[in-house]
Amino acid sequence: xxxxxxxxxxxxxxxxxxxxxxxxxxxxxxxxxxxxxxxxxxxxxxxxxxxxxxxxxxxxxxxxxxxxxxxxxxxxxxxxxxxxxxxxxxxxxxxxxxxxxxxxxxxxxxxxxxxxxxxxxxxxxxxxxxxxxxxxxxxxxxxxxxxxxxxxxxxxxxxxxxxxxxxxxxxxxxxxxxxxxxxxxxxxxxxxxxxxxxxx
Amino acid sequence: xxxxxxxxxxxxxxxxxxxxxxxxxxxxxxxxxxxxxxxxxxxxxxxxxxxxxxxxxxxxxxxxxxxxxxxxxxxxxxxxxxxxxxxxxxxxxxxxxxxxxxxxxxxxxxxxxxxxxxxxxxxxxxxxxxxxxxxxxxxxxxxxxxxxxxxxxxxxxxxx
Numbered sequence: 001x002x003x004x005x006x007x008x009x010x011x012x013x014x015x016x017x018x019x020x021x022x023x024x025x026x027x028x029x030x031x032x033x034x035x036x037x038x039x040x041x042x043x044x045x046x047x048x049x050x051x052x053x054x055x056x057x058x059x060x061x062x063x064x065x066x067x068x069x070x071x072x073x074x075x076x077x078x079x080x081x082x083x084x085x086x087x088x089x090x091x092x093x094x095x096x097x098x099x100x101x102x103x104x105x106x107x108x109x110x111x112x113x114x115x116x117x118x119x120x121x122x123x124x125x126x127x128x129x130x131x132x133x134x135x136x137x138x139x140x141x142x143x144x145x146x147x148x149x150x151x152x153x154x155x156x157x158x159x160x161x162x163x164x165x166x167x168x169x170x171x172x173x174x175x176x177x178x179x180x181x182x183x184x185x186x187x188x189x190x191x192x193x194x195x196x197x198x199x200x
Numbered sequence: 201x202x203x204x205x206x207x208x209x210x211x212x213x214x215x216x217x218x219x220x221x222x223x224x225x226x227x228x229x230x231x232x233x234x235x236x237x238x239x240x241x242x243x244x245x246x247x248x249x250x251x252x253x254x255x256x257x258x259x260x261x262x263x264x265x266x267x268x269x270x271x272x273x274x275x276x277x278x279x280x281x282x283x284x285x286x287x288x289x290x291x292x293x294x295x296x297x298x299x300x301x302x303x304x305x306x307x308x309x310x311x312x313x314x315x316x317x318x319x320x321x322x323x324x325x326x327x328x329x330x331x332x333x334x335x336x337x338x339x340x341x342x343x344x345x346x347x348x349x350x351x352x353x354x355x356x357x358x359x360x
Contacts, residue, residue, distance in 0.1 A: 014221040022231065025232055035257060036255070037350060129328040135250075139350075
């Protein structure tokens with residue numbers, strides 16, 4: 001008897017089955033956004049202690065009004081100018097003696113902030129302010145901090161903070177995470193601490 | 201000569217579709233890997249604003265989502281047009297956040313509870329008033345780590 005070749009399995013419907021599955025996943029897929037601006041809320045303080053007095057010159061007030069106009073230090077400002085104004089304020093370094101800032105590159109105007117550690121940005125909004133405007137302003141203020149931090153990281157370690165953080169995050173297993181790198185990142189964050197207060 | 205003639209005389213051979221399943225499977229695997237099944241059915245409009253200084257939210261299981269926005273059209277008859285909060289699958293009031301946080305915390309392992317982040321997914325057109333109320337409530341419940349979820353893009357796209 002002649003040896004017969006096994007009949008070939010018809011794979012024609014395979015594509016149909018795969019298409020069916022594909023369409024199911026296409027329909028159910030939502031590529032979710034999972035990035036955003038991280039913030040930390042201040043804890044509620046029940047104690048009766050007086051809050052420390054902060055000098056007016058160390059506070060940078062940003063107020064977003066109900067018609068989405070922005071008042072910076074009581075003067076009307078456009079969104080595009082905010083980043084520079086915030087950088088100028090944070091990096092001013094007007095302090096003397098103990099409060100001097102050795103790494104600031106600002107104007108050293110005595111009427112503006114003493115050093116980045118003292119400088120506080122106070123962001124106020126009204127109930128009618130639109131969320132998108134608020135996020136735009138937050139974004140610009142965070143950008144100001146990031147610009148300064150990156151500059152500082154470039155000076156000290158020759159790479160930007162973003163690169164350093166990416167490198168730190170890329171090291172997969174925890175025991176190989178570089179302690180040195182973490183220290184460097186922390187140092188930058190101490191030099192330019194993010195003191196952004198969201199007042200109700 | 202006969203050999204050559206034979207080749208020419210035949211019909212155009214059918215295009216082989218044998219590799220079609222492979223291609224489709226490749227696409228299928230991509231979508232299977234990239235798919236995140238939606239946890240909540242949105243009952244509100246949720247067009248997120250843009251920002252470019254974003255940080256990634258890692259550890260998705262440690263994130264609690266609070267959605268805010270105008271109710272979708274089919275709910276506007278009962279819920280009105282003002283921005284509302286949505287927790288899980290339901291419309292909620294500010295006062296419901298407390299119970300929501302407690303439930304979320306209870307569902308996580310104890311040592312992870314301190315790392316919980318609250319992601320605020322807020323529609324571009326919402327007012328800050330409701331956000332302020334939520335933030336106040338979160339402060340009361342000591343859930344201080346928050347994240348304003350945004351899309352990546354230039355802030356100039358936020359103009360409406």
